[in-house]
Amino acid sequence: MSKQDILLETGTNELEIIEFFVRERVGEAVETHYFGVNVAKVLEVVEAPEGLEGSESAEHPSFLGTIPLRDIILPVVDLSVWLEMDRPKDENEPIIVTEFNSAVTGFLVSGVTMIHRINWRDVQSPSSFVKNFDTNCITGTVDIGDHITLMLDLELVLSELGGQAESAGDENVRAEREYRALIADDSTSVRNVLRQNFEKANFIPVLVSDGQEAWSKLEKIRELAQEEGKSPLEYLDVVVSDVEMPQMDGYTLTRKIKEDPVLKDLPVCLFSSLISKGVMHKGEAVKADDQVTKPEFNALTGRVIELVRNWTRPS
Numbered sequence: 001m002s003k004q005d006i007l008l009e010t011g012t013n014e015l016e017i018i019e020f021f022v023r024e025r026v027g028e029a030v031e032t033h034y035f036g037v038n039v040a041k042v043l044e045v046v047e048a049p050e051g052l053e054g055s056e057s058a059e060h061p062s063f064l065g066t067i068p069l070r071d072i073i074l075p076v077v078d079l080s081v082w083l084e085m086d087r088p089k090d091e092n093e094p095i096i097v098t099e100f101n102s103a104v105t106g107f108l109v110s111g112v113t114m115i116h117r118i119n120w121r122d123v124q125s126p127s128s129f130v131k132n133f134d135t136n137c138i139t140g141t142v143d144i145g146d147h148i149t150l151m152l153d154l155e156l157v158l159s160e161l162g163g164q165a166e167s168a169g170d171e172n173v174r175a176e177r178e179y180r181a182l183i184a185d186d187s188t189s190v191r192n193v194l195r196q197n198f199e200k201a202n203f204i205p206v207l208v209s210d211g212q213e214a215w216s217k218l219e220k221i222r223e224l225a226q227e228e229g230k231s232p233l234e235y236l237d238v239v240v241s242d243v244e245m246p247q248m249d250g251y252t253l254t255r256k257i258k259e260d261p262v263l264k265d266l267p268v269c270l271f272s273s274l275i276s277k278g279v280m281h282k283g284e285a286v287k288a289d290d291q292v293t294k295p296e297f298n299a300l301t302g303r304v305i306e307l308v309r310n311w312t313r314p315s
Helices: 003-007 154-160 188-200 211-228 250-259 277-285 297-309
Strands: 014-026 029-038 042-047 063-069 072-078 094-100 103-108 111-119 138-143 148-152 179-184 203-208 238-241 268-272 290-293
Touching (some): 014 094, 072 094, 094 111, 094 154, 179 211, 203 211, 250 277, 290 297
Antiparallel strands (some): 042 094
């Protein structure tokens, strides 16, 4: 097995990020800010056409309109505008073409550096040195060596642009009895929606911001179950997890649960913008019991109810 195969193997807590930068004019100086996004979300990088400008009639000032890209019409977002930066314009600026949340979107940036292979343990939660940004848009930070790279929440960008509907929950999606769910997601905006929807669906949700925090809570449940001679299902009905999270990703969290002799009794549902037909095998490889694509919030609560309702404890 090659080194690349090992790095990309599901459940090893590793990922590849494409690093890009946005320049900002600050007084007489120009500062460079580095950002990263999971390579799994990136289709390609193309050069921005000449004359690409925003319009006063656009629904959001960062929306630059659309451009043709082979067989699709690509909507393009100026990240510097969304981040409220005064970006000096350069020639040959790149557009990062992404696909997630069932949408293909282009993001205009100042430049792209390289692809980094890292471990999710190296992704730290946002801290004080990103105080100049809205921390809700930064899901984590990575120390590359000579600079810090910020992991940007592109799902939040699409949400503000209307590309991701934040569902208020379907009143008809409700469990017949109260269930308990441990929910892990690093996006503040997504956690807020999930809390509302699961509470309306008759769940007691416990929300955490990454897989490591979820695993710590599960270890306490395992310890309590062993002390009292009970199944972990006596304390928790289901685990719902995002895939991309600092410290420990959802695939690794699922693998650890399913390999644990006690916690393997718990059903696990993965909920991520990365999930598609082409990558279902990754969740299956770590024995996830269901996988739902963001942003299908209502579908998630319904699927989780069915999963818990029909769950049979593994032998």
